[in-house]
Amino acid sequence: MRHRPSRHGSFAAERRDILKHGAALLTGGLASTIPAGVAHAGTGAASGSHGISTMTHRGHSPFGFDQWASADFEVPEGVQRVSVSTSFDPFVAVPGVMENVLDIGLFDPTGFRGWSGGARRDFTVSAADATPGYIPGDVQPGTWSVALGPIVYNPKGMGWEVRITLEFGEPADRFVPRPAPDKAIGRGQAWYRGDMHLHTQHSDGTATHSELIKSARDHRLDFIASTEHNTRSSALYWGASAPSDLLVLNGEEVTTRHGHWLALGLPPTEWVDWRYGPRDGSAFAQRRDRVRSLGGLVVAAHPMTPGPGSFWEFGFENVDALEVWSGPWTLDDVAAVAVWDGMLRTGRRIVAVGNSDAHNAGEVGTPHTVVRATSLSKDTILDGVRRGNSYLAETADVSLDFIAAANGRQAGPGDQLPVSLFSSVEVSARVSGAPGTTVTVHTAWGRMATTTIGSTGTGEVHWKGWGKASGFARVEVRRQQPTSTTLDQMVAISNPIWFI
Incomplete structure (x- = not known):
């Protein structure tokens, strides 16, 4: 079995291997979180010549x-x-x-x-x-x-x-940082595709900046986020590789021993510490607040991965988004969507994102997040993500047009639609690029409407129901084909439209 560096920034198995070792991991994961004292090093003798x-x-x-x-x-x-x-x-x-x-x-x-x-x-x-x-x-x-x-x-x-x-020795010429610009050439008001969880050689990835850029272009992405484990070094180099029409967001995968989180939209000079846990009082909250004060987002990354250090232990009360789909669809993604859906049904408004967590160039963009924004810039993209004006897609072939209408008004993912308790709401979703799939509409009451898409890859689903009583509406597109750990595969999933 061939392994690559894991999400810990340490050598371990890929997510699929972790899931196969579930029983052993549950035992080892619990035992390995027993607090241990800090070991202090002894200094040996120094010699110079x-x-x-x-x-x-x-x-x-x-x-x-x-x-x-x-x-x-x-x-x-x-x-x-x-x-x-x-x-x-x-x-x-x-x-x-x-x-x-x-x-x-x-x-x-x-x-x-x-x-x-x-x-x-x-x-x-x-x-x-x-x-x-x-x-x-x-x-x-x-x-x-x-x-x-x-x-x-x-x-x-x-x-x-x-x-x-x-x-x-004698002083050498100083390194000159070249961070990426905060804006790129876009298409004005549009849907922009982006992968916000990527690794290069600056942490445990294998790709160079140029290789990652090429892959992002090949996968028809408009923006990416650089999220190395516990370091900001990568941000100092992106300006040498980023083309004028691809936005590169700076970030960090803050890799604690109690779960990982993405700090998205950081200045290239900013670094976030990781040496704390839930028992350390406000340590997480302080760093979360710092990221938000800089205009950034706090995202719980692959929160249900059952590996030591990856499972999210800080709670979901104070994160801006949940990475419910991380890389190829696996059992922990199923669990993450279930947790997210449960929070939505209780009225908790938390945004879903999907990213590849790519550690090599070939993994980029599967899946990614498609964001409605007024331009292709750091502020507008992050604002679109923050509002939930987005859906998640397996590949750039997949598109989802999802709207709800009532009282002469329309709303899309992340929007609010004013309605009375039992007023009529019409929901429609048009999907393309998804042959052999099933499209479903979900509300706070569960699955409400379903349709099947054939070989053309294009289809629509419509549902008419109560407004505010339904809480929200969201859409899922699934392929009825099993993986090694799941019964089907996610192809697209929208953030909810809220009925208020």
Whole structure:
């Protein structure tokens, strides 16, 4: 079985593999969240010769999943480059799913300098360049820290080693950031297609920026969001690759040990910390509020994935959206849609989004979110997502025209339609690019109307019912074809039209 780096930013299985190991994960997931004490490193002797100084830190972390450690070191004047390499004791509980990992990152005297999780074992930073995932910039004298996140499945604990090399020399030319612009050439008021959960070589993906851009074009997307695990480094480079008619949003997949969330619409200088859990009081709320204050969105990512660290534990009360469809349709997406639908039926207005969570260029755009916006800019796209003026589509071949009408007014996804309690509402949905599918209309009372689309891929469904008493209306398009974990496949799903 071939594995790729997982959503933890550490080596583990893909979502389909995680679902196959469900029973083992439930046992391991519960055990691995037992709090463990922080391990403090001991500093080894440093020696310098010919402009190079080296030091080694060794430590031991106990069994546990939610723990953090550090290896602190002093950087004197004149250092131009800091390089770090690591090693740790291997241990395999469930191959490809539950293994010892040492997540790593870096902080300098002023703050964050990068993170690569378990995707790398070594990195380097200087004023001129840095390993992907890390921030080029001046090497300032003072106390630096290698941040460590030991994931330990061995009951006896895990030993680790951090080797640090400081290089002296003449200052090099400084790196010049090239972030993407906040606006792109669009089509005015239109429906824009975008994938808002993507990874490159700056975290645990395999694609370069140029490869991801090409794939986005091939999949007919209008915008993408760069969401690396726990780092902002990718945002510094997109301007060199982004064409004038493709919008690139900056973001971060904040990868905590208690669920992942997307911080969308961040400035390229902004980074969001991940080292907290539900028991840490207002830690999540503070970071959520910071993202919102910058005009960004807070999205619970793949919230029902049953893997350690991926399952969402912060509650849904204070997120702007729920990623109900993440990559190829699997059982955890079924669960996410069910949770979302349950919240809608109780009157909770929370937006659904769909993204690929692509870790290579071939996965981009399946699925994606189609947003109604007045232009192709960061502010207008995020506003459309925030309002729920959107639907989710498996591919760019699929289109959904969904409206509700009452009292001479019309509304689309995310809109409000004023109606009285039992006034008549007419709902219609026209679907194209979806052969062999079933289209259903859902309200707060459940499934209300269904139609089947044949080989032409085009069809319509209509429903007439009570207005405010129905609460809302939304549409699903499904293909009656099973996957390895589900009975059917989602092809499109709309956000609701609200009856008020």
